[in-house]
Amino acid sequence: MDLSKNTDLKQQLVADFQANESRLNGETKTPVHQTRREAMQNFEKLGFPTIKHEEWKYSNVNSLVKQAFDFNVKTEFGSEELETLAIPNLEGNILYFINGIYNPALSRIVSPENQLQILSFGQAVKENPSLLDAYFAKYANYQDDAFTALNTAFAHDGVVVNVPAGKVVEQPIILRFITDARAANAASQPRNLIVVGKNAEVKMAEAFRTIGENGSFTNIVTEIVIDENANVQYYKVxxxxxxxxxxxxxxxxxxxxxxxxxxTVTVNGGFVRNNLNIVLDGQNCEAFMYGLYFPNGKQHIDNHTLVDHAKPNSYSNELYKGVLQDKSTGVFNGKIFVRDGASKTNAYQSCRNVVLSDEASMNTKPQLEIYNDDVKCSHGTTTGKLNDEALFYMRSRGIPKAEAMTLLMYAFCEDVISEIKIEPIRAYLEGVIADKLAQK
Incomplete structure (x- = not known):
């Protein structure tokens, strides 16, 4: 399928890649840059997807690719602006990226080096190339996915985290990506690599905020490699x-x-596409996925998940929930693959949505592909309105309609919110979500 007709932003990016390459000098000979070059060739061939592409049939990126973005916006963002975006009582290894570029002056790393190794992507290219050679772009599909190919081609900023075997990282790793769109339409393409060794444990979160009145475009790829007996908690806000x-x-x-x-919790964003792809490439793996989204106005939020059970005796459980208002749209596409030979797989998926407006719409597409007999798999999706009986009961007890609706919606969301195990992030989100639900 020819997807290369969207050319405005594409032509700008191809030219930017060539200009960047001319400034790299000796780095062009490294394996990392050879991967970048191959990824750009793939992006040129693929072009941006259109709604004719099955994976993008409900999410039209045409308005994105017709805009001009500056991938090198100069910013004066500093500690004063940071105070207004702080998450109360949040402690740990907190790294700030302003327009995709790591800012060490605003960041703090508190875990000892023997427990956790953190480098910016640019540092890793120079100081730990063997780690990148072993893991970078070995998992995310830059061959067939245009946005992953684009990110891989421009992989210069972001973070590389290495948790050595047997280490338990006591403090969480918080990656805070702030887009400063006060001066112009700002864009960034962070690339993260998280490698967790055998018997290691770590908690991490990625949080995204935008300031300013202009447009912004974030195209981010995070690869997480989890070795045997390791335990990883991951949050995206x-x-x-x-x-x-x-x-x-x-x-x-x-x-x-x-x-x-x-x-994964999406509170706000004009156009959001989250891809969460998990390959359970060993026996007795467990994967749990929870999602929550609240589009209003004309916001569009698309969650695509893929769980690939490649080996026997693995377990996955997935619950996504949405509350849609106004003229917003939501998409949930959840795929479960059970490979030939992956016997005794248990895989469960559920997507539930509440639509509060006749003009809002939700598109759901659960998918199961099973190539083995000895498995237990199920999926289900529901989309409807608030429970009229519960609403009537609460109003009959003297609770105003608006407050009753907010309470019911919050109760609907609670079983996902409660799964956030970094308490300051959960408390922050409880307040933000309650405020948004009260705005209906």
């Missing part, structure tokens, strides 16, 4: 603006007896 485009791919690879736990 998005609270951006009506003019923010966010396309993110989190690619996870699990080895035997590992445990992965993810919660």
């Amino acid at each position: 998005q609270n951006e603006t009506e003019k923010a485009y966010h396309i993110g791919t989190t690619q996870v690879s699990q080895k035997a007896n590992s445990h992965f736990y993810a919660v």
Whole structure:
């Protein structure tokens, strides 16, 4: 299928890649840059997807690719602005990226080096190239996915985290990505690599905010490699603006007896596409996925998940919930693959949505592909309105309609919110979500 007809932004990016390459000098000979070059060739061939592409039939990126973005916006963002975006009582290894570029002056790393190794992507190219050679772009699909190819081609900023075997990282790793769109339409393409060794444990979160009245475009890819018996908690929080485009791919690879736990919460964003892809590539793996989204106005939020059971005796459980208002749209596409030979797989998926407006719409597409007999798999999706009987009961007890609706919606969301195990992030989100639900 020819997807290369969208050319405006594409032509700008191809020219930017060539200009960047001319400034790299000796780095062009490294394996990392050879991967970048191959990824750009793939992006040129693929072009941006259109709604004729099955994976993008409900999410039209035409308005994105017709805009001009500056991928090198100069910013004066500093500690004063940071105070207004702080999450109360949040402690840990907190790294700030302003327009996709790591800012060490605003960041703090508190875990000892023997427990946790953190480098910016640019540092890793120079100081730990062997780690990048072993893991970078070995999991996220830059061959067939245009946005992953684009991110891989421009992989210069972001973070590389290495948790050595047997280490338990006591303090969480918080990656805070702030887009400063006060001066112009700002864009960034962070690339993260998280490598967790055997028997290691770590908690991490990615949080996204946008400031300013202009448009923004974030195209982020995070690869998470989890070795045997390791345990990873991962949280993604998005609270951006009506003019923010966010396309993110989190690619996870699990080895035997590992445990992965993810919660994705999208509070705000003009156009959001979250891809969460997990390969359970070992026996006795466990993966848990929770999602929550609240589009209003004309916001569009698309969650695509893929759980690939590649080996026997693995378990996955997935619950996504949405509350849609006004003229917003939501998309949930959840795929479960059970490979030939992956016997005794248990895989469960559920997507539930409440639509509060006749003009809002929700598109759901659960998918199961099973190539083995000895499995237990199920999926289900529901989309409807608030429970009229519960609403009537609360109003009959003297609770005003607006307050009763807010309470019912919050109760609907609570079983996902409660899964956030970094308490300051959960408390912050409880307040933000309650405020948004009260705005209906």
